[in-house]
Structure formats: C-alpha cells, structure tokens
Amino acid sequence: MRLTTKTWLPVPRDLVFAFFSSSENLEFLTPDWLQFEILSERPIAMRAGTLIDYRIRLHGVPLKWRTEIAVWDPPHVFVDSQLRGPYRTWIHTHRFTEHAAGTLVEDEVDFRVLGGRVIAWLVVRDLKRIFAHRHEALLRAFDLPVSTPAEILISATQRGRQA
Numbered sequence: 001m002r003l004t005t006k007t008w009l010p011v012p013r014d015l016v017f018a019f020f021s022s023s024e025n026l027e028f029l030t031p032d033w034l035q036f037e038i039l040s041e042r043p044i045a046m047r048a049g050t051l052i053d054y055r056i057r058l059h060g061v062p063l064k065w066r067t068e069i070a071v072w073d074p075p076h077v078f079v080d081s082q083l084r085g086p087y088r089t090w091i092h093t094h095r096f097t098e099h100a101a102g103t104l105v106e107d108e109v110d111f112r113v114l115g116g117r118v119i120a121w122l123v124v125r126d127l128k129r130i131f132a133h134r135h136e137a138l139l140r141a142f143d144l145p146v147s148t149p150a151e152i153l154i155s156a157t158q159r160g161r162q163a
C-alpha cells in the first residue's frame with residue numbers, strides 16, 4: 001500500500017528541512033493518542049545510517065519501533081525505513097521542493113501490514129488520522145492558519161494491479 005500527502009508552506013525550504021532535521025519535532029508532529037516517545041539518546045545526529053528507537057501505544061498495545069535513516073540528502077529528501085515495528089514494511093520518503101515562493105512537503109509511505117483486510121482497514125483509518133494531524137501540526141509549527149485540509153491519498157496494489 002502507498003500513502004501520499006502534500007502540504008505547501010510559504011516558508012523557505014532550508015527552514016522546513018531544518019525543522020524536520022530535529023528528531024524532537026517528530027513528537028510534535030505525532031498525535032498525543034499514540035503516546036509517542038523517542039527512546040534513543042538525544043540529540044540524534046540525522047544522517048544516512050542513523051538508527052532511531054521509539055515507543056508508541058496503538059489501540060492500547062505498547063509497541064517498540066526502530067527506523068533507520070536510509071537516505072539523507074539535505075534539503076531535498078530523506079527516507080526512513082522500519083527495521084523493527086508494527087508493519088511488515090514501512091518506507092517513508094520525505095521530499096521538500098521549492099514551489100510557489102515556499103516549500104512543498106510531500107510524504108510518500110510504502111507499507112505492508114500484518115494480518116488481513118480488517119487490520120488493513122484499521123491501519124488505513126489510523127494513518128489518515130495521523131497524517132491529518134501531522135499536516136495541521138506542521139502548519140502550526142510555522143504559525144500558519146490551519147484552514148487547508150490535508151491532501152491524503154492511500155492506494156493499494158494487489159497482484160500488480162491497483163485496488
């Protein structure tokens with residue numbers, strides 16, 4: 001499955017990338033109901049190969065999650081990949097493009113879930129909520145009005161075809 005989101009900010013790309021370069025801001029971008037906590041020692045030097053350990057609580061179940069920064073190309077893109085956690089696969093690409101006197105922030109997450117269709121439905125529902133919160137939190141981080149709804153698309157491929 002693939003999730004894509006876009007948020008445009010009237011902010012220079014270097015400042016937006018700097019915000020994302022601070023792992024502490026991930027806590028700000030994550031909804032409180034996930035009880036997200038970074039377990040890795042801080043400050044975390046963001047670069048290719050960096051490992052970050054987290055703990056979340058999903059539907060009351062505590063889960064540990066480890067990601068690796070697989071790609072680090074400031075101020076254009078970075079990619080984090082799950083090494084251990086709640087998904088079979090989680091590859092999250094963050095792109096930052098100069099656009100219309102600001103920055104277009106694009107998230108693309110390729111993921112596979114454990115379990116069947118009911119679990120997939122729950123995961124998709126939760127991811128939409130998480131990324132809608134992230135969109136609003138990002139606007140608040142730069143003192144912008146939270147008036148534009150998040151553009152969130154989740155698509156699934158099955159046996160090589162779009163579902």
